[in-house]
Amino acid sequence: MKVAVMGAGAVGCYYGGMLARAGHTVMLIGRPAHVEAVRRDGLLLDTQSFSMHVPAQASTKANGLEGARLVLCCVKSNDTESAARDMARHLDPDASVLSLQNGVDNAERLQALLGRQVVPAVVYVATEMAGPGHVRHHGRGELVIGPAAASEELVRLFVEAGIPTEISDNVAGELWAKLILNCAYNALSAITQLPYARLVQSDGVEDVMRDVVKECLAVAQRLGVRVAGDTWEAVQRIARTMPKQYSSTAQDLARGKRSEIDHLNGYVLRQGEALGIATPVNRVLHTLVRALETKSLEPQSTPVNTLSEE
Missing domain, CATH: 1.10.1040.10 (N-(1-d-carboxylethyl)-l-norvaline Dehydrogenase; domain 2)
Structure with missing residues (x-):
């Protein structure tokens, strides 16, 4: 499956990296220095239990979303509206969009601008960008997601990639x-x-x-x-x-x-x-x-x- 990460900072790179390690095609959309490093060397996924370079695509442009069946929105809450405007032109009709952001209303804000369902996710992970193209994981990593038509498929996808995930009716x-x-x-x-x-x-x-x-x-x-x-x-x-x-x-x-x-x-x-x-x-x-x-x-x-x- 092609997965795109909109806002490839520490959170997006960790989850994108885990999915890439599991064999999915991952596109990281982020800042130029980070994109250059990933294009050159891949993404260095440095966790508590392993450290490895995983293959990933990278771009500074939102058109990297094209063809993705899953889009992880990981931008800062201040950038939600601008990210939604950039995303809208490039989302495939059948793509699932998941908000991995702080705050309680980002999924709603994205949904209002995109005109499509956005699944909210609660993220519990300690991670950092140790340098361009280098994400370091310090602990945890579980997700709690909201109910949606695609939620069960998403749980399987994440769990198979080593990401504990559950669906909450609350x-x-x-x-x-x-x-x-x-x-x-x-x-x-x-x-x-x-x-x-x-x-x-x-x-x-x-x-x-x-x-x-x-x-x-x-x-x-x-x-x-x-x-x-x-x-x-x-x-x-x-x-x-x-x-x-x-x-x-x-x-x-x-x-x-x-x-x-x-x-x-x-x-x-x-x-x-x-x-x-x-x-x-x-x-x-x-x-x-x-x-x-x-x-x-x-x-x-x-x-x-x-x-x-x-």
Whole structure:
């Protein structure tokens, strides 16, 4: 099967690389330096259990989507609309589109612009781009996807490629569970530039995280969302299982890039305002990160750890 990855960063390259290793034809659509490296050497898939170059095609253009039966959309939430416009002209009529993005509404936003079903996926993986054409995997890798006509086929495809995948009849609750983890960790890791284990050891941080979780749950409940799992236990587990992890928001600030904070704490803030629910802690975290984004445009002399939280 031909699989195309729209936005071949750390997440897209990991899942694309695993599918390429399983024998599928994979097209990675990404930035020029990355594309050049993949065209020259293939994709270096560097995991906890193996390291190998896998054959992959690569392009900087969305026309690389043509002929793909499966498209993984892995762009940042800020780029969803522009990616959808680029994708629309090149999608095959029978292609399945899967959103592997942070936030809870990307599949809906893609679907509205593409005029076709987009399957939402919740992604739990620790991975980084260690260099052009080199993706390094640090742990986990499971997917939870929403129900659709193609979902069972997608589960078989991913599982055969070594990617644990399940279908959830409460994918909105799964997406919100992941959103709450991001709201609890991303901004605080970005503001402090601390990895998760050190972050939670700081005085008062867990209290702030509890307040974030309470606000998020209040908004989700008013929206009629049944959040999956034990939320606070899941928050605590992240620091134990990913102790050296820096949030993707921390990485974005350190690299002088705009973060996805508008689609994390900012999303909860906007929903709370619309519903008349106060979310003061999410407001403060969102405001501080947005303020720091201006500063992050300046060159940074000391890079942070480049682990990607997705």
